[in-house]
Amino acid sequence: MATMTAEKLSTATSEYLLEVVDARKTFPGVVALDNVQLKIRPGTVHALMGENGAGKSTLMKIIAGIYIPDLGEVRLHGEPLQLNGPLDALEAGIAMIHQELNLMPYMTIAENIWIRREPLTAFGLVDHNALYDKTQALFDRLGIELDPDMEVRHLTVAGRQMVEIAKAVSYESDVLIMDEPTSALTDREVAHLFRIIADLKAQGKGIIYITHKMDEVFEIADDISVFRDGQFIHTAPASELTSNEIIKLMVGREVNQMFPKEEVPIGGVVLSVKSLALDGVFENISFDVRAGEILGIAGLVGSGRTNVAETLFGVTPATSGTISIHGEEVAITSPHQAMLRGLALLTEDRKETGLFLNLSVLENMEIAVLRDGYTKGAFVEQGRIDHECDGMKAMLRVKTPDMEERIGNLSGGNQQKVLIGRWLLTKPRILILDEPTRGIDVGAKAEIHKLISKLAGEGVAVIMISSELPEVLGMSDRIMVMHEGKVTGFLDRGEANQVNIMELASSPVELPATDD
Structure with missing residues (x-):
């Protein structure tokens, strides 16, 4: 158990709400953290920046009670805090939204949010009516439009992310850790989250915010700390740093070009899709991809981008339409058939559909x-x-x-x-990348972009789905935009910008079944 209750801690006085002092954590063969420090002021958002493997998530897991440090201590309101598990952290007033979502898919939203804290009837059973009402009141307060009785397995990744956020807020914690909270959210949902964060700041909460999206950092962060290779590098007010300075602190070198798109010869049509449809999901999808071309696919969450990718790869075979490779019409009804035809698919959700x-x-x-x-x-x-x-x-x-x-x-x-x-x-001859740099740090993003450009130069036909418009604009030769399962436009590299992409992504008008 924690050495102090949240009530006792709230009476202590300190300039900082939370402090980590000289924390060290090792794993077999790896020094994950090497005597690092962190200081969070009340009523502020403190952005934690660093490359993948810099130690950010390890430090957050120490603060959240998941890991016990080998050396050092965590202080809350100036008082040392001994955490022996996540429940200790929650009782002390520290909650965490993990990068990899940890909800139970076959339980309802309400059951996930209030697990171990369910309201009970006089007979000691879960009071489902009270559980629903409690969840709905929380959602009304946060402006979340989800049905508390819906099972989590039916939610989109974005929906699950909002449930995780609501769950963390429900603990009324003094410190809230957000690890890549916007990785699956649309711009509108991100703006919604930022309003929630502003309300929490106004209540004096401390928000630790981990992200690789530089624009978010400068929009909401008050302070920024940078870590590299398990070591603390620098802390400063956000107003005193530029994005280039942060990147240099993170990677220890200059990153000269984030989108190293090379001009390469565009060859003949490798993949041709005509009037492709999946009943109830998308329809009338037609496009060509040529050797050496990077075709970006843009659209809001729910536009059907991922569904099209999965259909091309045989995960969910099409109900109508044709797929041709090098002019030969092919039937792709399984991922193995797709691989034999030279296709590869990097899926959107690495935890659910990619990794063992x-x-x-x-x-x-x-x-x-x-x-x-x-x-x-x-x-x-x-x-x-x-x-x-x-x-x-x-x-x-x-x-x-x-x-x-x-x-x-x-x-x-x-x-x-x-x-x-x-x-x-x-x-692969045809490489489909669904959110290829989600959760990737800026240095690694530049490396992956360079790799994608190199593959295109070798004649690979690349389809790249991304929710990050700068990535789509920076890497694509052409951009196909989708809205609610339909293609609403094609834009060449020279004419595309964020405004006309968003206009097409929000448009209900579909194109005829051709991109010519």
């Missing part, structure tokens, strides 16, 4: 090629696979003690790099 969290880095990277390309007779050429995976790890700069490390122990950004490496091993 209990397996090693090596097993996660090699799994797409074990059946095809790396076998001799009935035997797997393990030595060859190990060599290729080691090379991919080095090229993508994956931070891991070794390839046998459980991938669940890696940071989110390094997990994403492993998934990219998995699909590059298949040597």
